[in-house]
Structure formats: structure tokens, C-alpha cells
Amino acid sequence: MTSAADEATGRPARLETQWASARRRARQLERLRRTVIFLLVLALALMFTFPLIWMAITSLKSIPEVYSYPVVWWPAVLRFGNYPRALAMFPFLRYAWNTLQITVPATIGVTASSSVVAYGFSRLRWKGRDLVFYLVLATLMIPQWVTLVPLFILFNNIGWVDTFKPLIVPAFFGDPFSIFLLRQFFLRQPQELMDAARVDGASHVRVFWQISLPLARPALSVVALFAFIYNWTDFINPLIYLSDEKLYTLQLGLLDFFGNYYVNWPGFMAASIVVLAPITALFFLTQKTFIEGITFTGLRG
């Protein structure tokens, strides 16, 4: 704080140091604020991650250690043998193969059909286009149980229950969410590119196949990724349509395993981690695509 007297006698030096110390205080305060926030976020992140860490630790314990009280924080012996023992009782490979047989075709189906449909709603002009598109979006509001019951009856009547077909076939007819995402992407493609090709005599199909689709690769990866994860982790649909144990998916199989072996927490946690591993690996490999996809959805929602 300077006084009038100081200014009158012309003491710029003191003004400078007072301002400098005020700036230093502000910087220190800012650094303190950032440190506090960092510690807070760190604590929250640890709390969020701890359950998973605990899952891993538990998978290496012995059964009595899980039930002892007070809590055993770290097993006396790291029992990696829990894993092969669990896998001997949990047919991981068969369930994984089943899940793959469903997920891969479904992902291909959703991506292919949604991009074709999205193109029709974005790069082509026709009367009522946007109105029908709102109808597409409106179907998102329909609770899945409304369609699930009659669909089950329908599939039962044509003998598709207890096969993978009800889980794969619908994917080939477009998914509103994916259509929405892809349409947004197609809409932002430059019109001139297409007009040029059309003027040269290319049909719409060619424009779609050779111009729009290749350009849409980022959006297609997001759609494919989301579809893969949705199908891989789906529980309700396999639960309803699959009753033969040999056809169980990983999720279904895991719950079934839990029912029989839940007393053996370490073994079950080991099985859970094995089930988690593929999707975890996929997530870390494609994180960027993932986060971009979510962001894109939310901002455009």
C-alpha cells in the first residue's frame, strides 16, 4: 500500500517491491490452491480405484484370510495358484468364445448398418428427412422391457431362443445412438466434395462408399468400440435368451459361477479378473477414441 506522501516524494522503488511481494503472495496462494485441489483429486481417485486394487489383492489370498477379522491387508503368501484353480472350475475359454461369437458379428452389423442409415439421413436431401430422424431418436425412449417381452415371444415362436441369433440379428438393422453419432459426423463433411463427385456422374452409393465412409473413420471407430463393449458386457439379453449353460456368455457364466462358489472369494475374484482382462486391455488401448466418443455424444446431445 502506498501513501500519497510516498508518491509525492517520487519513490518508485518501494512501489515496485510492494507490488512484487503482492504478486509473490498471489502466486503462493495459487500454488497452495492447486496443491490442495491436487491432493483432493488424488484422494478421490484412490478411493475410486481402491475397490479394483482390493479385488486383485483378494484374488491372491487364502480363503481363511478373506474371512478373518480384523481385515488382512496383504496376504501372507501370494497365492497365484488361485488362478489356474479357478479356471479349472470356470470354463473361461468356452464362455469367451461364445461371447466373441456374439460380439464380433453384432459389432460389424451395427457399424455397417448404422453408417448406411446415417448417410441416408444426412447427406441425402428429401422431404421429411429430419422428422423421420426424430422418430429414430424417439425410439431411444422406449424402455427395453416393452419390446423385450414380445420379442422373446416372437423369437420363441420361430425357434431362435437358446441360440445366438436374437443377440446378433437385430444389430444389422441400425442402432439409434450409432446412427445419431454417424449422422452428426456425416453432416460436417464438406458438401462440395460430394457435389463434385455427383456432377462427375457418380451414384450415391459410390459417393458413400468411396468418399464419405473413408472420411468417417474416426466416427466409425467410436461406434464400433461402443458396440463391442456393449455386446461384450451385455447381461440382460443373454440372460433372457440363453438357458443352455454351454451357450453362456462370460457375464452369464460369471454369475453362474458365483452362485456355486461364492464362499471361495479368492477364487471368484481371480475368475472375475480374468473376465475383466480383455475389456480392460481394450479400454487402455483405445482410451483416446473412447473419451472422444463420449465427449462428442454429450456435447451434441
Add this chain to the structure above:
Amino acid sequence: MIGTMPRSAASRGSAWQRLRRSEFPVALLFISPWIVGFLWFQLYPIVGSIYYSFTSYNIMQPPVFIGLSNFQILFGQDPLFRQALTNTLIFTAVSVPLNLTIAFIFALLLNQNIPGRAIFRTCFYFPSIVPSVAMGTLWIMLLRTRGGLVNVFLGFFGIHEIAWLSDPNWTMPALILVGTWTVGPTVVIFLAGLQDVPRVLYEAAQIDGAGPFHLVRHVTLPMISPVILFNLVIGVINALQAFTLPYVLFGNGGNPGGPLNSALLYSVQLFQVGFKQFQMGYAAAMAWILFVIIFVLSLISMRLSLRLVHYE
């Protein structure tokens, strides 16, 4: 004639004429997968479920038309229906605002200039990738009365053992607690929204003397109100239909509703009725009531959005 190819109807005419012609036939071709899918997997089931809701149908024998009986029983004499509905409404009313608030705060924190933001964001997002079955069973272990991590953690604060999964008073809080673990995607969406707010607005407000709370209340919240609305609507629709988590958490001992059915959610009850007791007509009726509820709530939130949401 050698050297000339016949031109199709669509490519005749000048270039400009071709561009301007209605593209409806081609468009029809492109969207035909969706049309077929809509008719087969949406329209037909919707009409079908209206029909089934007026019947009694147990798959083995053909459906028997019984008029409004299903609805009469549902509203008049089915205590499980009422309980499931109440539980689900309470669950939605508590968990959705709670999760939104938590996600918003996390996003605000992550938006600050601290090192390792990407890693933290991953930490918050990753749990929502965990498939619900693995998540449910993990939390069964964490919520054990003795030795479960949650009670151990609370023990540090002097709170003694809560029987999360066996005490009817605590099952709903348990469900809500587990639900908060999946706020990851909401955080990411909020974060993106926050980063979209132009800095000049904050700076202008700060020049006018606004402190941090004022900034949040008068700049941040209005500017991200579309994002809040989006998360709210999605959150409500998902919460009303929650199935896998409650089913796994409580479905393991015969009664998937938990002690005294305190954790019975609507979808779980629907599943029981339709796929365990094979009363498909009754289940269809329940599904329609849910549809109406969701529809009404969506309309309400759209009305709210007109008044409360600030669009650029």
C-alpha cells in the same frame, strides 16, 4: 453405336438438374435397414405388448384375453408392484441428482490446472467399464458386514458395522452407493462442457468482483445447462430401468428383492414376473406402465428445459 454407354434415368439431364432432383428413392434404399428393423423390432413388439398386456399368457398355452384385469390387479392388489415402483422412484430421485452433483464437482476439480489430469480422468472413468456382473459381485464383497471394506473404512470414523445387504433400511443406500461408482461417463461429459465455456465470461465476471461461488452459480451453471439437462434425462431413464446391478447384488439368495423386498426394483420385478413366473401378459402390462412414466418424465424435463436451460 460404339463408344457411348446408355445413361440411366437418374444421370440424365444437366449436372444441376441431377443435383436438385429429390433424392428420396436413393435415401429409401439407404435407410431401409432401419425401416425394416423399426417395423420388426420396435413397432411390432410395441403393438404386440399392448395386445399382450390385455391377456394372460404363459407361453405354453395361447394367450387368453382378460381385458383390464392385469392393470386392475397391478394397481389394486399387487403389493410387490407397489413396492417395486416406490423403490424405483426413490432410487431414481436420490441417485440421479446425487450422481449429477458428484460428477459435476469431479469435473470442476479435473478442470483445474493440476498435473496428471488424464490419469485421474481414467481412474474415474474405468469403473464404468467394469461389466455389471463383476461389479456387483465385487461390491457384495465390499459391503460385507464384517470385513467388507466399506465398513472398515467407516470404522475409521467411528461408525460401527452397517449390514448393508441384510438390513432392509440400508439396502437402498447400498444400491445408491454402488451407483455412484459409475459416474465416470458423466464426469467426462461435464468436463467437455466445462471446457467449452469461454474464458472471457469468467474474466469479465471476475472484473466485476465475482468470487468462486458466484462464478459457478452465474457463469458455469447457466453455460453448461444443456449438458446438465442431457445427463439428467439420460440418468433418469437409466435409473428407472436399472436391472443388472440390483439383480446381482440381491439376486443370489432366492429373493432378488433383498430383505423384505427393500431393494426390489421395477425391472427386476418385471423380469421375475415375466421370465421366472411366465406371466407374459402381466409383465407386458408392467412394461407399459413404465413406458408411460418415462414418457411423462421426459415431457416434464423438456418443459423444464425451455425455462431453465440457456442455449447459445
